[in-house]
Amino acid sequence: KAGVTQTPRYLIKTRGQQVTLSCSPISGHRSVSWYQQTPGQGLQFLFEYFSETQRNKGNFPGRFSGRQFSNSRSEMNVSTLELGDSALYLCASSLDQTNTEAFFGQGTRLTVV
C-alpha cells in the first residue's frame, strides 16, 4: 500500500509570492496533519484536518492556511512568503480521529529567496 505522498519535493519561491503544497494520505486514512520543520524551531504543528474539517491549528500566522478534499487529499497554502518560511513542510496521515499512529511523507523543501 502506498505511503504518504507529498508534492512537489522541492520548491524555490521569492519573497511575496504564494505557494501551494499537496499531500495525499495513505489510502483509507482520513486525518491529515501538517508540520513545519526548521533547524531553529524543530518540528512544529501547523494544522490538522479530518473529514474536510480543520480541527486544530498551531501557532502560525494567518498566511498559513489549508484545506482537505473529500478524497482526504490535503493542500496547504502560504501567502506573502517571507524568508523565514524556508523549511521542510511535512504531512502526516492518520487513520482515525485521535491518538493513532501518524505516518509522515518525505516532505516538501521550500526555499524562499
Added chain:
Amino acid sequence: GESVGLHLPTLSVQEGDNSIINCAYSNSASDYFIWYKQESGKGPQFIIDIRSNMDKRQGQRVTVLLNKTVKHLSLQIAATQPGDSAVYFCAENTSDFNKFYFGSGTKLNVKP
C-alpha cells in the same frame, strides 16, 4: 534576529552495542507517545508507539519505556547497526485529535 539552530544532543555508539535514547516530556496529560527516526533528507519514520496505560512496549530490536511519574520516555535499540544512524524524535499527544508535540531530537551516530 538570527535564529539559532537547535543543539541536537548526540549519542555515539559502537556497532553491535545497545543504544538508549531519552526524552523528557512536559505535559502530564499526554497519553500517547511515538518515537520517530529521521534520516537526512527524509521525513520522520514511525518506529514504535506506546499509550499511557502501558510502561513498556517491544518491537523488533526496539523497546520503548514510559515512566509517567517523572514524565520520561526512552527508546532502546538492541544490537545497533550503522543503518540506525539518524535523528530520533519523541512525540507526545494529549488526546487533542492528532496534534503531536515533538522533542528537539537526538542524533544517533553508529560507529562501524
